[in-house]
Amino acid sequence: MILPAIISLTVLGVVFGLLLGLAARYFKVEGNPLVAEIEQLLPGAQCGQCGFPGCTGAAQALAEGNAPITLCPPGGRAVVLALSAKLGIEADLAGVKDVTPMMAEVKEEICIGCTRCFKVCPTDAIMGAAQQIHSVFREACTACGKCEAVCPTESIKLQPIPTTLQSWHWHKPQEVTA
Amino acid sequence: MSEYLLLLLSTALVNNVVLVKFLGLCSFMGVSKKMDGALGMGMATTFVLTLTTAGTWMLEHWLLMPLGIEYLRILAFIMTIAAVVQFTEMVIRKSSPALYQVLGIYLPLITTNCAVLGIALLNVQEKNSFMHSLLYGFGSAVGFTLVMLLFTGLRIRLSLAQVPPAFSGAPIGFVVAGLLSLAFMGFAGLASH
Numbered sequence: 001m002i003l004p005a006i007i008s009l010t011v012l013g014v015v016f017g018l019l020l021g022l023a024a025r026y027f028k029v030e031g032n033p034l035v036a037e038i039e040q041l042l043p044g045a046q047c048g049q050c051g052f053p054g055c056t057g058a059a060q061a062l063a064e065g066n067a068p069i070t071l072c073p074p075g076g077r078a079v080v081l082a083l084s085a086k087l088g089i090e091a092d093l094a095g096v097k098d099v100t101p102m103m104a105e106v107k108e109e110i111c112i113g114c115t116r117c118f119k120v121c122p123t124d125a126i127m128g129a130a131q132q133i134h135s136v137f138r139e140a141c142t143a144c145g146k147c148e149a150v151c152p153t154e155s156i157k158l159q160p161i162p163t164t165l166q167s168w169h170w171h172k173p174q175e176v177t178a
Numbered sequence: 179m180s181e182y183l184l185l186l187l188s189t190a191l192v193n194n195v196v197l198v199k200f201l202g203l204c205s206f207m208g209v210s211k212k213m214d215g216a217l218g219m220g221m222a223t224t225f226v227l228t229l230t231t232a233g234t235w236m237l238e239h240w241l242l243m244p245l246g247i248e249y250l251r252i253l254a255f256i257m258t259i260a261a262v263v264q265f266t267e268m269v270i271r272k273s274s275p276a277l278y279q280v281l282g283i284y285l286p287l288i289t290t291n292c293a294v295l296g297i298a299l300l301n302v303q304e305k306n307s308f309m310h311s312l313l314y315g316f317g318s319a320v321g322f323t324l325v326m327l328l329f330t331g332l333r334i335r336l337s338l339a340q341v342p343p344a345f346s347g348a349p350i351g352f353v354v355a356g357l358l359s360l361a362f363m364g365f366a367g368l369a370s371h
Contacts, residue, residue: 001246001247004245004246004247005245005247005250008241008242008245008247008250009250009253009254009257012237012241012254012257013257016257016258016261019261019265020261020264020265023264023265023268024268027268027269027271027272028272029271029272029275
């Protein structure tokens with residue numbers, strides 16, 4: 001009773017899968033191959049910081065020449081260079097910053113314990129109380145920069161996250177060659 | 179021949195899938211803002227429904243009944259429907275990218291359009307023959323398309339009408355759908371099935 005049920009449903013699934021696979025090959029939509037190649041070069045974070053809906057949209061705009069090759073903030077220099085090589089556009093690296101992961105850090109000598117940063121922190125990443133020196137939880141900080149803006153003594157600043165044994169990784173190959 | 183015509187008339191008008199059986203209301207309310215979208219949705223549903231009624235009939239009579247595993251009916255039917263919808267999506271994407279853009283999310287959602295599964299299950303319940311099933315599905319889909327177009331026309335008019343603020347948008351849409359349903363109830367007695 002169970003066995004024919006299992007077998008028939010499995011066979012059904014395999015047959016449908018096979019038919020759909022064949023149909024996908026037969027009805028394949030030929031897009032612009034350049035778009036796919038450019039999308040491969042982009043980071044694929046789908047962050048939308050370029051103003052396009054995801055990396056596919058950005059790749060389409062790049063392929064049509066409607067966007068500058070410096071459009072991708074998370075990609076940094078490496079992506080600009082790769083795009084300039086692919087599209088044959090002169091790369092203008094001025095104004096392209098390599099973004100490293102940042103986090104807020106308190107300089108304890110000049111913190112006055114005013115609690116302003118503590119109040120604006122959206123993730124409750126700052127610990128502290130009035131007249132007490134504040135400190136930041138590394139795991140909770142998203143580097144939004146709000147605390148940096150309100151600090152009266154400039155004691156809280158975004159710093160690159162220090163490399164630890166846990167966070168160290170090999171350099172990406174593009175950065176080495178670029 | 180007249181029997182088949184009567185069946186078509188019965189499913190399309192008298193036992194209309196949306197307004198009398200109240201199936202497939204999601205896309206009925208969702209895609210009835212523009213004529214293009216409504217027509218495309220109707221066509222896509224017609225394609226899917228006709229194919230699935232044929233597919234599910236074969237499945238029911240050649241696989242589920244001989245093996246005595248009718249309890250898997252819903253699962254197997256949903257699988258068929260999902261496959262057919264995927265296939266339709268590919269065809270539409272290939273043949274008409276504009277329509278593909280217009281239908282958007284509602285195209286894969288035909289899978290969960292209860293009209294499609296509902297018609298397939300009703301076919302089994304009424305023990306229709308293959309030809310009857312096919313016409314039942316096709317007629318229902320034609321009825322669906324017809325009602326979609328009628329309702330879209332009404333909604334386009336409605337968007338120009340002065341509606342009290344509390345009723346504007348979806349509420350007046352539902353009120354009008356109810357009135358349309360009442361009008362379709364008037365077909366009862368034209369043909370009985």
